[in-house]
Amino acid sequence: MKIGTLYGISVGTGDLELITVKGLRILQQVKIVAFPSGINNQQGIAEKIIQHWLHSEQTQLGLEFPYIQDEKLLQKAWNIASEKVWNYLKIGQDVAFACEGDISFYSTFNYLAQTINEHYPEVKIEMIPGVCSPLAAASALGIPLTIRQQKLVVLPALYTIDDLKTILEWAEVVVLMKVSSVYQQVWSILESLNLLESSFIVERATFPNQVIYHNLKNYSQLNLSYFSVLIIKVR
Structure with a gap:
C-alpha cells in the first residue's frame, strides 16, 4: 500500500488569512489535520487559526509537544507524536501538520x-513556507525589516542574552524572539548602548489583540506575553 505524505503547513502568525494558496489547498484536501495541542485542554494557536478553513469530514489530531528542556522527555513526546501520525501515513493517508x-x-x-x-x-515530507513572526512584526510596525546591505541577525533571546552586546557591535538589525523572560536584561543592555529609541516590540503580531511598543525608553518594565518579538534598528 502507498505510504501517505506528511505536509508541514505554515499558517501564519495569527491572522487566519496569512496562509499561502498552496498551503490552504493542501490543508483542505487532506483527511487528517494535525497540530500542537494547547495547554490545559485549551485550543492551541495553530488549531485556532485553521478552524475557519477546515470542514467537518476531516479528522483533527492534536499532538503533545511539552514546553520543557528535558531532552529525554522531549524525545519521548516526539516519538509518541510520530507514532500517532505514522498510524495514518502507513495506511496511505496524507497528514497535514x-x-x-x-x-x-x-x-x-x-x-x-x-x-x-x-x-x-520511506515517508515523503513536504514543507509549505509561510509568514514568520519577524516579517509579521515588521509589517505591523510599517517598517522594512532590512534595506540595501544591512546585516540581519535573528536570535532566540532566552539562549543568547550573553552574546547580545557582541552581536550589537556588528549587526545592523537584530530581532529577538520570545524576549519576555529576559526583557529586563535586554532593556538594560539597550539602555547602555543608547538603542532604546530605535527598538520596537510587537506582541502577538497580527492577532486581534496585537500590541505595539515604540521607543522602549519609557518601557523599562513590561509584562510581555510569550509571543513577543523585539526589533532593534542598530544603525
Whole structure:
C-alpha cells in the first residue's frame, strides 16, 4: 500500500488569512489535520487559526509537544507524536501538520519531521513556507525589516542574552524572539548602548489583540506575553 505524505503547513502568525494558496489547498484536501495541542485542554494557536478553513469530514489530531528542556522527555513526546501520525501515513493517508508562523522557523514541525524521518525514512515530507513572526512584526510596525546591505541577525533571546552586546557591535538589525523572560536584561543592555529609541516590540503580531511598543525608553518594565518579538534598528 502507498505510504501517505506528511505536509508541514505554515499558517501564519495569527491572522487566519496569512496562509499561502498552496498551503490552504493542501490543508483542505487532506483527511487528517494535525497540530500542537494547547495547554490545559485549551485550543492551541495553530488549531485556532485553521478552524475557519477546515470542514467537518476531516479528522483533527492534536499532538503533545511539552514546553520543557528535558531532552529525554522531549524525545519521548516526539516519538509518541510520530507514532500517532505514522498510524495514518502507513495506511496511505496524507497528514497535514499546521504550525504557527513558518514551518522552518523555530517550528515544532521540525521535531516531528526529524523523528518521522529517523523511524520511517520511506515517508515523503513536504514543507509549505509561510509568514514568520519577524516579517509579521515588521509589517505591523510599517517598517522594512532590512534595506540595501544591512546585516540581519535573528536570535532566540532566552539562549543568547550573553552574546547580545557582541552581536550589537556588528549587526545592523537584530530581532529577538520570545524576549519576555529576559526583557529586563535586554532593556538594560539597550539602555547602555543608547538603542532604546530605535527598538520596537510587537506582541502577538497580527492577532486581534496585537500590541505595539515604540521607543522602549519609557518601557523599562513590561509584562510581555510569550509571543513577543523585539526589533532593534542598530544603525
